[in-house]
Amino acid sequence: MTITRADELQQTPFGLGALGGATHDVTNQPPHPAPYDASDDVALLEGVRREGAGWAEEDLRRLGRLAGSEEAQEWADQANRHEPELRTHDRYGHRVDEVDFHPSWHHLMRTAVAEGLAGSPWADDRPGAHVARTAGGLVWGHTDAGHGCPTSMTYAAIPALRKQPELAKIYEPLLTSREYDPGLRVPTQKRGLLAGMGMTEKQGGSDVRTNTTAATPTAEPGVYTLRGHKWFTSAPMCDVFLVLAQAPGGLSCFLVPRVLPDGTRNTFRIQRLKEKLGNRSNASSEPEFDGTVAWLVGPEGQGVKTIIEMVNCTRLDCVMMSAALMRKTLVEAGHHARHRSAFGARLVDQPLMRNVLADLALESEAATTLTLRLAGAADRAVRGDAGEAAFRRIATAVGKYWVTKRGPAFTAEALECLGGNGYVEDSGMPRHYREAPLLSIWEGSGNVNALDVLRALGRDAATAQALFDELSLTRGADARLDAAVAGLKDQLAEGSQVTARRLVERMALTLQASLLVRHAPAAVADAFCATRLGGDWGHAFGTLPAGAGLDAILERALPGRE
Numbered sequence: 001m002t003i004t005r006a007d008e009l010q011q012t013p014f015g016l017g018a019l020g021g022a023t024h025d026v027t028n029q030p031p032h033p034a035p036y037d038a039s040d041d042v043a044l045l046e047g048v049r050r051e052g053a054g055w056a057e058e059d060l061r062r063l064g065r066l067a068g069s070e071e072a073q074e075w076a077d078q079a080n081r082h083e084p085e086l087r088t089h090d091r092y093g094h095r096v097d098e099v100d101f102h103p104s105w106h107h108l109m110r111t112a113v114a115e116g117l118a119g120s121p122w123a124d125d126r127p128g129a130h131v132a133r134t135a136g137g138l139v140w141g142h143t144d145a146g147h148g149c150p151t152s153m154t155y156a157a158i159p160a161l162r163k164q165p166e167l168a169k170i171y172e173p174l175l176t177s178r179e180y181d182p183g184l185r186v187p188t189q190k191r192g193l194l195a196g197m198g199m200t201e202k203q204g205g206s207d208v209r210t211n212t213t214a215a216t217p218t219a220e221p222g223v224y225t226l227r228g229h230k231w232f233t234s235a236p237m238c239d240v241f242l243v244l245a246q247a248p249g250g251l252s253c254f255l256v257p258r259v260l261p262d263g264t265r266n267t268f269r270i271q272r273l274k275e276k277l278g279n280r281s282n283a284s285s286e287p288e289f290d291g292t293v294a295w296l297v298g299p300e301g302q303g304v305k306t307i308i309e310m311v312n313c314t315r316l317d318c319v320m321m322s323a324a325l326m327r328k329t330l331v332e333a334g335h336h337a338r339h340r341s342a343f344g345a346r347l348v349d350q351p352l353m354r355n356v357l358a359d360l361a362l363e364s365e366a367a368t369t370l371t372l373r374l375a376g377a378a379d380r381a382v383r384g385d386a387g388e389a390a391f392r393r394i395a396t397a398v399g400k401y402w403v404t405k406r407g408p409a410f411t412a413e414a415l416e417c418l419g420g421n422g423y424v425e426d427s428g429m430p431r432h433y434r435e436a437p438l439l440s441i442w443e444g445s446g447n448v449n450a451l452d453v454l455r456a457l458g459r460d461a462a463t464a465q466a467l468f469d470e471l472s473l474t475r476g477a478d479a480r481l482d483a484a485v486a487g488l489k490d491q492l493a494e495g496s497q498v499t500a501r502r503l504v505e506r507m508a509l510t511l512q513a514s515l516l517v518r519h520a521p522a523a524v525a526d527a528f529c530a531t532r533l534g535g536d537w538g539h540a541f542g543t544l545p546a547g548a549g550l551d552a553i554l555e556r557a558l559p560g561r562e
Helices: 042-050 054-067 070-081 103-114 129-140 148-161 165-175 303-339 351-382 386-417 419-423 429-435 446-459 461-474 479-492 500-519 522-533 550-557
Strands: 085-089 095-100 195-198 214-217 223-229 240-247 250-257 269-273 284-297
Touching: 042 054, 042 129, 042 351, 042 500, 042 550, 054 129, 070 103, 085 269, 095 269, 103 148, 129 148, 129 303, 129 351, 148 165, 148 195, 148 240, 148 303, 223 240, 223 250, 240 284, 240 303, 250 303, 303 351, 303 386, 303 429, 303 550, 351 386, 351 500, 351 522, 351 550, 386 419, 386 429, 386 446, 386 461, 386 500, 419 429, 446 461, 446 500, 461 479, 461 500, 479 500, 479 522, 500 522, 522 550
Parallel strands: 195 240, 214 240
Antiparallel strands: 085 095, 214 223, 223 284, 240 250, 250 284, 269 284
């Protein structure tokens, strides 16, 4: 028996060397996508200028380069791989109820707060401050979605807290700070604060009027003690929480600090952390209140009315985060398609793939444009514009319903562009795919938002008028859009729960189409109207009709990347 050495085998005509090299050589795989500029989005930058925040563009571009850096992308990955851990007791048996986060979470949070993505716009008098914050979220959202929860709640808490001016005077300067100061300490001794919210309970969910948490007045005016259990309270290491509870006068809103002014821990027993489908970097908890000290915010019995402004703000952030996920996964899909070849050509040059990418680009631009229009309405509404306040009231609920509904299908299609690579955790696409459904659930599921639209239409005729005033700006510009608006007016006459989703979907599509007709290039607007309104469209992404201007759409969505 003769034994042949490996080096001799490689020299033979039929040895390993004849096969072309080692089997682990890597070819035809795209390079790592980072670093890239997450703000390199024409629709985003145009919208920022249009909505009055052009002054923030330099900071936005700087944040975009940081968001797309290898370091920030690694922070996002690590924060999701190393999930928060609950510590209910210390080594001596004392109750502490603390959640430990990976250092990457704190890097993400520190950046977000410093860049003004939490409460700082409320302390900024410049027109467009709220638009600049939303645009920053669209860019920084290319990292991790989970840490956007506490920054969003902090932003949203301030208008509700202002219903109790003496509390706002104490806490607002700290909630609008750009300093991230983690750890549980007396709030007024910290450099900056974060706010959370505790609304839902296990027996009612979105039906908060069925809450059973009880609020008992104390001898001190405005101070109560709470007893009860909340079902879904995210970011439990926030410094203060706005909580709904049943006071003698009915459902009311309360401010609950984790640490009391005298330095003692308020009773905030974290029973467990939720094991969620996605949003893994963020802790979501079930806290129990038992003699928990709380301060009344707004009048007794007006809890929903007090906290509704907070909900309007967080719903805008749901639209923003969905649009950010769309853009992030589109960028990933485009990067893969530009560098991967199959059947003799790059994927991006294959007609079917170009159709898919162009269709995704249309959806992404429509979501981004609507997000910034809603942010502009919010900015002008807080400055006293009644018309914009009415538009914001209905359009935010419409946008929340539709854009967050499109998110899961969008991320699934973008994932598929990477083939098997997209189904592997290392690509990051599964994380984005798991994240997308949350945004249609958070702050009210699709049904809740559809019902909210019906409620707004029924209570105040000014809301419907505000929407049609917006749509009238494009009257005569596109026959398909005109027909859709006319059909929408007919649908409004029905106004039933059975057809509510159809109504809100039509509202969203006509609003997006109107914005694109006004502000986007002809190729983008025409393709959107033809497919989303004209019916020349299949049920999957990638079914744009022939002659839809794919090249122009892709060049706009992914400039300089062909």
